[in-house]
Amino acid sequence: MAQPLQAHRPAAALRAAHEDRGLHARRHRARGLPVVGYVGCDTPVELITAAGALPVRLAGRAGRDTSLARTYLDGAVDPQVVNVLAAILAPEDRDPAPDLIVVTHDCDASLQLFHTLRELRRIGAETFPPVHFVDLLHLPGEPTRRYNLGRLRRFADQLAAWRGRALDAAELAEAVADHDAARAARTALRRRAGALPGGERLRRYAAGTAMPAREYADTLTAALAGDAAGDAAPAGRRLFLSGSSHDTADVYDALEGDGWLVVGEDHDWGDGGDQPPVGEPTLEALADHYTRAVLPAAVRPPLGTAVRDALADGGAQYVLTYCRRYDDAHRWVHPALAAATAAPAALLRDQPYAGIDLPGLSDRLLSQEARMTR
Numbered sequence: 001m002a003q004p005l006q007a008h009r010p011a012a013a014l015r016a017a018h019e020d021r022g023l024h025a026r027r028h029r030a031r032g033l034p035v036v037g038y039v040g041c042d043t044p045v046e047l048i049t050a051a052g053a054l055p056v057r058l059a060g061r062a063g064r065d066t067s068l069a070r071t072y073l074d075g076a077v078d079p080q081v082v083n084v085l086a087a088i089l090a091p092e093d094r095d096p097a098p099d100l101i102v103v104t105h106d107c108d109a110s111l112q113l114f115h116t117l118r119e120l121r122r123i124g125a126e127t128f129p130p131v132h133f134v135d136l137l138h139l140p141g142e143p144t145r146r147y148n149l150g151r152l153r154r155f156a157d158q159l160a161a162w163r164g165r166a167l168d169a170a171e172l173a174e175a176v177a178d179h180d181a182a183r184a185a186r187t188a189l190r191r192r193a194g195a196l197p198g199g200e201r202l203r204r205y206a207a208g209t210a211m212p213a214r215e216y217a218d219t220l221t222a223a224l225a226g227d228a229a230g231d232a233a234p235a236g237r238r239l240f241l242s243g244s245s246h247d248t249a250d251v252y253d254a255l256e257g258d259g260w261l262v263v264g265e266d267h268d269w270g271d272g273g274d275q276p277p278v279g280e281p282t283l284e285a286l287a288d289h290y291t292r293a294v295l296p297a298a299v300r301p302p303l304g305t306a307v308r309d310a311l312a313d314g315g316a317q318y319v320l321t322y323c324r325r326y327d328d329a330h331r332w333v334h335p336a337l338a339a340a341t342a343a344p345a346a347l348l349r350d351q352p353y354a355g356i357d358l359p360g361l362s363d364r365l366l367s368q369e370a371r372m373t374r
Contacts (some may be wrong), residue, residue, distance in 0.1 A: 010223035012099040012193075017207035017216075018249070021059055024211045025096035029053040034163070035096055035128075039113060040104030041268035042136050042294045044152055044280065044286055046152075048102070049213060050167045053274040056096040057209035058084045059247035062354035064092070066211060072125075073116045078327040080247065081109040085116065089129050096210070100162060101131045102155075106268075106296040107259035132158050136290050138299045149287035156283065173221050173281035179278040181217035182208055188224055190271050194315055195225070197234045198241070198262025199252035205270050206247065236261025237365075240307065242337055243323050243330040243348075245297070250354040251322065258358050263316050266307055267297065302351035308337060318365050319345040324353060344354070344368035 017023055034053040038045070048055040060083030068166040069086035091097040103114040114133050120126045134155050137144045160166040177253040189204055196204075204223065208216045240261045245267035246252065252262050266272040278289045319341050331347055338345035344365045348357060 008224060010219045011200075011204075013209040013219050014204045014223055017210050018203040020055065020285060021210045022094050022096045024215075025054060025056055025098070028212070034099040036100045036102055037088075037096055037098030038102040038104075039081070040102075040106040040110050040134075041273060041296055042104050042106050042138070042290055043102055043134065044136075044290055045213070046175045046179050046281075046286060047152070047156050047159055047167065047174065048344060050171040051163050052160075052171075052197075053100070053163075054097065054212060055209075057247075058087060058096070058098075058101075059206070060084055060210075060353060061092075061094075062085070062248060062250050066089075072120060073112065075324050077112050078107075078109040078244070078323065078324055079139075080245070080327075081113045082227045083353055085113060088117070089126050090357075098129055100129050102134060103131060103133045104136060107298060130162075130179045138291060138295055140292075145287050145291045148291050149283060152283050152290070154288055169281070175213075176278050176281040176285075178213035178217070179281070182213040182220075183275050183277055185217045185220040187274055189220060190274050192224065193271070194233055194238065194261070194263040195234075197252075197256055198265070199249040199256055201262075202246060202249045202252055202265075202270050205273065206249075209269075234261055237318060238263045238316050239318045239320055240311065240341070240343075241265040241267075241320050241322060242334070243267070243305075243321040244327045244351070248354050251351075252355045253357060254356050255320075258362065260318075264307070264311075266300070272297070272300065307337070307341070311343075316341075317343060318369075319343050320361070320365075321345070322351055322356065323347070323349045325350045344372065 011331055036048045036053045036055050037058045038055055039058050045055040060080050064083055064086050066082050066086040068089055069082050073082055073085050088101065091263045103110055105111050114131065116266060117131045121131065132155065134151055136148050136151055156167055186205065186208060204220060212213055236256060237260050239255065239262050241262050247269050255262060264271050275293050278285050319338060321337065323330050328349060331349060334347045346361060346364045351357065
């Protein structure tokens with residue numbers, strides 16, 4: 001069931017959920033209800049909610065001590081997932097500390113995380129909650145949908161065994177309705193491209209992965225209604241951000257502190273996570289949704305909705321492809337993205353987690369713009 005809005009302003013409540021990802025987990029647990037931490041943009045969160053648990057997407061944090069995690073998972077793997085492993089092995093005050101962990105195969109880094117956790121649990125090297133793997137595929141066609149339907153049924157059975165009773169139709173219907181309301185609110189936020197600083201938009205998006213779905217929908221809707229309609233748009237050189245995902249606003253804040261304004265992104269923590277409603281509260285409808293409407297970066301078309309909206313509605317004038325170290329696949333898409341947008345474009349490789357090498361970025365993009373306008 002939905003929780004009441006906080007007494008403070010809705011925008012502040014969203015920011016608090018971003019800054020303290022364990023905030024709502026602690027409230028949920030105080031009511032005697034479990035928390036499920038998940039990794040992967042294609043996690044079927046409706047089933048977790050229907051089981052009476054709060055789904056919280058596990059995220060990294062700038063400055064976290066990852067030395068223990070790096071003894072198990074290091075080298076050619078995205079440092080973001082190493083940071084998440086550190087949070088699982090040694091939770092800090094603001095981490096959700098879940099009762100169960102769910103990992104999907106949305107990218108190779110997530111799969112490596114699952115294999116690491118499974119082996120650590122097998123040999124008893126570390127202590128952490130049970131881990132489930134949900135292997136959803138995203139190829140077109142009926143065989144993929146039928147395979148995913150089987151995976152969803154298995155996950156529903158696993159959740160039922162975990163909590164001690166089966167998920168019923170009423171629970172699933174309420175969960176689907178709540179998450180569809182959250183999706184509708186996220187879509188309304190995406191349509192505000194350019195009206196809010198990119199860092200603020202990302203914080204509002206990320207809050208939805210750490211709050212109960214209906215409470216998030218109500219809070220975000222109230223925050224959008226409370227934004228001053230007559231206020232001037234924030235200042236800055238309007239930038240579309242592609243490449244690696246961002247589970248914190250650190251890179252956005254650095255860019256916007258340097259005179260840029262992020263008006264769109266294609267990663268799944270931001271605009272790229274926009275989804276249509278599921279609609280029908282059945283496993284078959286969820287299988288359709290997670291097969292066709294939820295696309296991880298590896299299978300997403302390079303010029304999707306997020307790019308088009310940022311260029312049209314957000315008025316993006318520049319393009320930046322940001323690649324963290326060991327997350328270089330995005331650079332292969334960069335030439336096509338730059339050519340299709342016909343805008344000054346830059347590629348940054350080997351970036352640190354939650355950080356960005358800013359020196360020279362303005363010179364590169366502005367010099368390109370000058371050459372293109374001669």
